[in-house]
Amino acid sequence: MPEPHAPIGARVVGVLGGMGPSATVDFYAKLVRHTPALRDQDHLPVVIWADPTVPSRQDALLAGGADPTPWLEEGVRHLVDAGAQIVVVPCNTIHAYLGPVMADQPVEFISIIDTTVEAIRLRGTRRVGLLATDGALASGIFQSAFDASGIECVLPRPEQQQKLMRLVEAVKAGPVEHRMRAQVAELLADLREQGGATTVAGCTEISTLLSDLDSDEADVIDPALELALRTIERATPR
């Protein structure tokens, strides 16, 4: 293996992606954009395994569909074999399955859920709105992490939650359109009305619809962006 040119000591970032593909592109773009770099050689080494054939997390969590675990195990194996030293997964919902998969891996795992909780704590807020898929909500991954940190959580009203699910499917089905961004704004407004001044965009398909402007605003936490920033911090030599 050739000696790394630079940055000396950077750790190889493994991205278990494909859930969905657009969300992986969005995460990778954020990782690259936020890495302090003046030339190619300043960037982090990244290996991505994106197998979009991982069975639907919604079907698995809500309707007794196929357990995605074997696909995750295979993906992590590919990343570790390729030399990944950190593994991240830019999909919130799949974190319901990642605990056992990542438990005995010889790599650092950065959870998008833990990173999000940390981002909420740093903002000093104790009450957030949560945009997450039906499957993620049924699994309780966000709520149990919020409970453990004393964070209260407001959910969209049922008809808004249905809109959110249609929006997630629309992102998976095709390119981002202007009206999709408008629908996210609507979802955020609904949560603000219910007292969720800060909202967690807890689904990476929703992350793809946030403009840089949104995520710079204090009232939206983008877990995909937070995960990218944390990954850069952990992978960059000190």
Place this chain on the structure above:
Amino acid sequence: MPEPHAPIGARVVGVLGGMGPSATVDFYAKLVRHTPALRDQDHLPVVIWADPTVPSRQDALLAGGADPTPWLEEGVRHLVDAGAQIVVVPCNTIHAYLGPVMADQPVEFISIIDTTVEAIRLRGTRRVGLLATDGALASGIFQSAFDASGIECVLPRPEQQQKLMRLVEAVKAGPVEHRMRAQVAELLADLREQGGATTVAGCTEISTLLSDLDSDEADVIDPALELALRTIERATPR
């Protein structure tokens, strides 16, 4: 290994990336956006090895800098080990080194140069403008492929070529800004004045600056987009 869910028979796409990272993001985004898919499981399995520490291609081709070949060999090995069946490299300049590297690999290699020549032929044009790095021009990769197909080629005037190189470095150094897109428009205008009605944006950093509008126009061929379309075609089961 779990059975693939769908699409049955899709081939695993290996992307040797990182040259530079933004260009890899751009290529991956084009691959995902142009894959006909209604859900995650309709997308192609993709593995990306992005090692931005590959030594500078400009230094290697113009100033006797380190030969990037060992980095390429290592990257291809990772992709093949991970199960890639097709390998693509979203960097035009590095194709000067890929012939020997890809010669005996057990995978299909889709060359961005060959794909670009095919795109030119399909448009029935025999004279193109060429935006390519100093290194790519010195290596003659485009010109020899053009010669073999009877395609005439117009290059930017020296001061415009210098602007192009500064633009490529700017893309590698930071996020895309509006003025960068304006500079590409200037480069295209210069080539049109010289009789290159159709221009090949033969550097993947320049590709990141083309809006969908540009590449839909008949007068710009985006090799990154052409490579994505060809990859989708070759990886999708018939």
